[in-house]
Amino acid sequence: MNSLCDLDKKDLTNRLKRIEGQVRGIQRMIEEDKYCVDILHQVGAIQGGLKKVALKILDKHVHGCVQRAVKNEEGDAVIDELMEVLAKFTD
Amino acid sequence: MNSLCDLDKKDLTNRLKRIEGQVRGIQRMIEEDKYCVDILHQVGAIQGGLKKVALKILDKHVHGCVQRAVKNEEGDAVIDELMEVLAKFTD
Amino acid sequence: MNSLCDLDKKDLTNRLKRIEGQVRGIQRMIEEDKYCVDILHQVGAIQGGLKKVALKILDKHVHGCVQRAVKNEEGDAVIDELMEVLAKFTD
Amino acid sequence: MNSLCDLDKKDLTNRLKRIEGQVRGIQRMIEEDKYCVDILHQVGAIQGGLKKVALKILDKHVHGCVQRAVKNEEGDAVIDELMEVLAKFTD
Numbered sequence: 034m035n036s037l038c039d040l041d042k043k044d045l046t047n048r049l050k051r052i053e054g055q056v057r058g059i060q061r062m063i064e065e066d067k068y069c070v071d072i073l074h075q076v077g078a079i080q081g082g083l084k085k086v087a088l089k090i091l092d093k094h095v096h097g098c099v100q101r102a103v104k105n106e107e108g109d110a111v112i113d114e115l116m117e118v119l120a121k122f123t124d
Numbered sequence: 125m126n127s128l129c130d131l132d133k134k135d136l137t138n139r140l141k142r143i144e145g146q147v148r149g150i151q152r153m154i155e156e157d158k159y160c161v162d163i164l165h166q167v168g169a170i171q172g173g174l175k176k177v178a179l180k181i182l183d184k185h186v187h188g189c190v191q192r193a194v195k196n197e198e199g200d201a202v203i204d205e206l207m208e209v210l211a212k213f214t215d
Numbered sequence: 216m217n218s219l220c221d222l223d224k225k226d227l228t229n230r231l232k233r234i235e236g237q238v239r240g241i242q243r244m245i246e247e248d249k250y251c252v253d254i255l256h257q258v259g260a261i262q263g264g265l266k267k268v269a270l271k272i273l274d275k276h277v278h279g280c281v282q283r284a285v286k287n288e289e290g291d292a293v294i295d296e297l298m299e300v301l302a303k304f305t306d
Numbered sequence: 307m308n309s310l311c312d313l314d315k316k317d318l319t320n321r322l323k324r325i326e327g328q329v330r331g332i333q334r335m336i337e338e339d340k341y342c343v344d345i346l347h348q349v350g351a352i353q354g355g356l357k358k359v360a361l362k363i364l365d366k367h368v369h370g371c372v373q374r375a376v377k378n379e380e381g382d383a384v385i386d387e388l389m390e391v392l393a394k395f396t397d
Binding site: 222232238242259269 | 315
Binding site for chain 3: 084091096104108109112115120
């Protein structure tokens with residue numbers, strides 16, 4: 034199934050490139066014996082960045098795919114699928 | 125300040141390399157218009173991986189740096205610093 | 216605005232009564248100087264219970280109110296409202 | 307085992323009484339068919355309140371019990387126990 038969600042590819046790609054760089058940065062911090070509390074703060078920053086990515090995708094998914102499915106009388110299945118992924122993210 | 129936490133560098137580096145690959149994988153999924161719910165599940169997997177990295181660093185930090193600081197009568201400052209980072213992670 | 220979400224009132228009320236009892240239980244544990252790690256585990260149990268309550272309400276809300284709004288061409292506003300509450304819960 | 311954590315009982319009890327009232331308030335909202343998004347925001351407020359309670363207990367536990375255990379050369383066991391409860395809360 035292809036995405037019908039009309040994601041803002043450019044914005045998401047920029048965010049993910051930044052996150053990728055931060056993950057590499059943590060590897061370097063570990064290599065260079067940086068203070069572990071500073072490393073933990075960096076891990077927290079990445080988690081914040083990923084959360085924003087998730088919310089942005091979610092927003093497009095609900096406004097796009099979910100609405101379209103509801104209008105095609107296929108809402109319940111798509112919403113069940115949505116709830117499953119939400120249960121994971123509210124962990 | 126240098127890390128005195130005795131991190132398991134090899135294990136952490138492997139985990140972070142895997143996470144880095146997953147972040148690149150998400151960029152590819154977005155580029156290739158993959159279904160956004162599948163992308164969201166991948167984001168969730170990365171967050172799980174990062175959480176494990178954080179807990180492993182935290183474990184070494186408390187067993188290592190914090191214990192050492194307490195024995196040197198410098199526990200309170202290090203514990204305040206720990207609580208600050210924990211407040212972030214329990215978000 | 217009244218709920219059109221068709222919540223399972225009996226199930227939710229039972230869950231909330233149990234949570235209320237657990238909150239009172241923690242007050243008692245504190246009063247009786249119980250071990251703080253045991254208290255923390257109880258707080259964690261309540262948070263798990265509340266999360267389930269939230270997911271159950273969310274499920275009915277999306278299947279009910281959101282679907283109805285979409286069919287009435289009022290989906291976007293209700294979805295924006297939904298995303299706002301989700302941003303809070305993924306904290 | 308008794309708490310040696312020197313909790314601020316009065317502050318915690320006040321917070322928990324407020325949370326207990328909020329849990330009862332949600333039961334009333336459900337009974338009175340209040341709008342489910344408003345109910346969800348209330349659930350989120352309780353979770354925020356509980357998180358604060360947890361962090362306050364955690365703070366006293368680490369400054370108190372954990373420090374004392376470390377000084378008595380019993381740090382590792384108490385820290386393992388701490389890490390277990392932290393793994394739960396970072397969920």
